[in-house]
Amino acid sequence: MHRTEVVVTGLGAITPLGADVASTWDALLAGESGIRAGVLPGHEDIGLPDTVAGTMAIDPAELLRPVQARRLDRSQQAAFAAAAEAWADAGTPAVDPDRLASAIGTGIGGVHTLLKEDDVLEAAGTRRVSPRTVPMLMPNAAAALISIEYGARAGVHTPVSACSSGAEAIALGARLIRSGEADVVIAGGTEAAITPITVAGFVQAKALSRHTAEPASASRPFAADRSGFVLSEGAAVVVLESAEHAGARGARVHAVLAGAGIAADAHHITAPAPDGSGQISAMRKALAQASLAPEQISHINAHATGTPVGDAAEAHAIREVFGRAPVTAPKAALGHLFGAAGAIEALIAVLSVKHSAIPPTRNLTAAGVAPDIDLDVAVERRDILQEAVLSNSFGFGGQNVSLIVTSARHHASRTASTTS
Incomplete structure (x- = not known):
């Protein structure tokens, strides 16, 4: 049976490391950090400890028209x-609107708007609350507004699955193309939730890193002294197309989205299943869809947030499927972008196969990898041919997504063989 191949033709991002894809990738390869201090002015007044976080490298409002920016929450701006x-990178494809869809995941949505307008309500009353409040705070607004901007009428989708939201949106986009419902999907994730209430909640849950004296070294995935994650913000979007549609318009192909696996732990609202069953299932499903064996994966872009329990559980699951595989942990440099994390790391996986490089894991030496990890962690950049990369995204609620991207070189050779 013919299987529709899904290719990646456009990339876009705004992250703590850069205002676009190129600057983010260059900073990641150089081992730079996007983590900063002083992100919550007046934190002492509400009893919060000094907070370090990964704020976007540029205010996203600066990249938009002023009127447009005022009507969007920060997460929507990103x-x-x-x-x-991403759309420009894809060559602004001409596509039938009824064959174009959008899928943008988020973990929380417009929390900045919610908090701001609640303050207005309490201070000045109902009449001062913005009439745009609901459209600016609803989680599906980013996907809907992108649909409106690009005329995408094949569907608007918003996975809200905590830290796996962005990856699930990309998996959903590929599914829409393979099912024949769309030819092109604008897919990704966004989050801007560095606020007193979210930080306080994570502080109370003891989920945040305690290594805050030096912001750049606060995020320590896989390290023996890891103590929690660093909250970040940003967005990443990819343009997915059927290979047939991309080929017909002569599009440049960055990589192939070869497989996606989704599974649930059905175990606990925050803790991963002790046996790693959901994570293992997601990775094996992705391998099966991509028709790849574990040994064909060049490296794994790990979810690896820097929490003691989470990193150990993921390492166990990776060893179960791949053995002592090569891995990298971009959250050491980026922090945890929550609902956007899976999208930015899928984008990083695409760049890894395109440029044959494994990004380094900051704040770690080979000797500093925790004994409970037992993986080949890339602590320095590795320039090695990358033909297939698996990217993991695991979220609160036991939601597990694994994506596999493969090199466009294989796509080109297959295309040539079928047309010769």
Whole structure:
């Protein structure tokens, strides 16, 4: 049976490391950090410890028209900026609107708007609350607004699955193409939730890193002294196309989205299943869809947030499927972008196979890898041919997504063989 191949033709991002894809990738390869201090002014007044976080490298409002920026929550601004870059990178494809869809995941949505307008309500009353409040706070607004901007009428989708939201949106986009419902999907994730309430909640849950004296070294995935994650913000968007549609318009192909696996732990609202069953299932499903054996995966872009329990559980699951495989942990440099994390790391996986490089894991030496990890962690950049990369995204609620991207070189050779 013919299987529709899904290719990646456009990339866009705004992250703590850069205002676009190129600057983010260059900073990641160079081992730079996007983590900063002083992100919550007045934190002492509400009893919060000094907070370090990964704020976007540029205010996303600066990338939009002023009127447009005022009508969008910060999370929507980030998604819009990333989508514009991805669409331009894809060559602004001409596509039947009824064959174009959008899928943008988020973990929380417009929390900045919610908090701001609640303050207005309490201070000045109902009449001062913005009439745009609901469209600016609803989680599906980014996907809907991108649909409106690009005329995408094949569907608007918003996976809200915590830390796996962005990856699930990309998996959903590929599914829409393979099912024949769309030819092109604008897919990704966005998040801007560095606020007192979210930080306080994570502090109370003891989920945040305690290594805050030096912001750049606060995020320590896989390290023996890891103590929690660092909250970040940003967005990443990819343009997915059927290989047939991309080929017909002569599009440049960055990589192939060869497989996606989704599974649930059905275990606990925050803790991963002790036996790693859901994570293992997601990775094996992705391998099966991609028709790849474990040994064909060049490296794994790990979810690896820097929490003691989470990193150990993922390492166990990876060893179960791949043995002592090569891995990298971009959250050491980026922090945890929550609902956007899976999208930015899928984008990083695409760049890894395109440029044959494994990004380094910051704040770690080979000797500093925790004994409970037992993986081949790339602590320095590795310039090695990358033909297939698996990217993991695991979220609160036991939601597990694994994506596999493969080199466009294989796509080109297959295309040539079928047309010769």
